[in-house]
Amino acid sequence: xxxxKIFCRSAAVTLGLMLSSPLLAxxxxxxxxxxxxxxxxxxxxxxxxxxxxxxxxxNYTFSPLPVVLGSIGGVDFQPRGPGIAFDFIPDQTDxxxxxxxxxxxxxxxDRQNSIxxxxxxxxxxxxxxxxxxxxxxxxxxxxxxxxxxxxxxxxLRWDVAGAHDGMVIFPSLTYFTPLSxxxxxxxxxxxxxxxxxxxxxxxSISPAGSAASGLPTFAAxxxxxxxxxxxxxxxxxxxxxxxxxxxxxxLGSYSRMLGDPKRSPVTSIRGSANQFFGALxxxxxx
Numbered sequence: 138x139x140x141x142k143i144f145c146r147s148a149a150v151t152l153g154l155m156l157s158s159p160l161l162a163x164x165x166x167x168x169x170x171x172x173x174x175x176x177x178x179x180x181x182x183x184x185x186x187x188x189x190x191x192x193x194x195x196n197y198t199f200s201p202l203p204v205v206l207g208s209i210g211g212v213d214f215q216p217r218g219p220g221i222a223f224d225f226i227p228d229q230t231d232x233x234x235x236x237x238x239x240x241x242x243x244x245x246x247d248r249q250n251s252i253x254x255x256x257x258x259x260x261x262x263x264x265x266x267x268x269x270x271x272x273x274x275x276x277x278x279x280x281x282x283x284x285x286x287x288x289x290x291x292x293l294r295w296d297v298a299g300a301h302d303g304m305v306i307f308p309s310l311t312y313f314t315p316l317s318x319x320x321x322x323x324x325x326x327x328x329x330x331x332x333x334x335x336x337x338x339x340x341s342i343s344p345a346g347s348a349a350s351g352l353p354t355f356a357a358x359x360x361x362x363x364x365x366x367x368x369x370x371x372x373x374x375x376x377x378x379x380x381x382x383x384x385x386x387x388l389g390s391y392s393r394m395l396g397d398p399k400r401s402p403v404t405s406i407r408g409s410a411n412q413f414f415g416a417l418x419x420x421x422x423x
Contacts (some may be wrong), residue, residue, distance in 0.1 A: 185200070192339065
């Protein structure tokens with residue numbers, strides 16, 4: 138049975154698709170079986186997500202959640218928040234180690250709209266950011282059973298839209314395993330490091346902003362913005378994840394704000410350092 142490399146690491150980037158088990162009981166190399174993931178495939182889906190209205194907020198909003206991922210011509214593509222990443226290194230059949238490298242593009246709409254807190258809204262809406270850069274990593278296959286994997290990867294992204302004009306470093310570590318023939322799951326830990334430009338744009342309070350909002354002035358600088366954990370589970374609705382078709386997607390994550398983003402008045406006074414995200418959706422693989 139083959140599971141796609143892209144799906145094995147998709148929970149590390151906040152979205153993707155998808156104890157006793159006959160799969161986990163097998164010993165030795167995984168047997169070759171036909172799979173929808175052999176060669177080209179695409180997964181499309183959609184759902185509903187609940188998330189903070191801005192980074193550091195304690196108000197939550199609902200929003201639609203589209204998902205597209207797959208592999209065409211040996212190039213894997215996967216969602217990256219609102220964005221996409223391409224892995225240009227083809228998977229090697231039965232390889233113990235796979236390498237990952239390619240470009241990533243991520244949009245950022247934080248504090249551009251849907252700001253529920255009236256005090257934070259009085260600071261004004263921020264511009265749309267478009268972060269572009271490379272990502273790279275390594276995936277170790279068959280760690281504890283014939284079908285699991287452990288993936289370490291990192292994004293380096295720079296804003297090219299003229300919003301925060303800064304850089305984001307996004308490392309992650311993801312473990313993937315099937316729980317049965319119809320259920321697959323991932324658990325990921327990740328963090329974000331931001332530079333001075335990013336921190337200042339989203340978390341500083343200028344004298345003018347202080348006068349408009351009543352919040353104290355604050356100067357945010359570079360550092361680790363947050364650390365978090367994400368769990369993603371996909372349940373194939375016909376009982377066989379290898380033949381494609383429809384699946385139910387369950388996603389949940391928790392992150393903790395750190396450093397100046399945590400100390401900023403938009404978080405410490407008007408929001409919370411504890412950030413939660415959840416989503417429920419349906420995907421179709423062909």
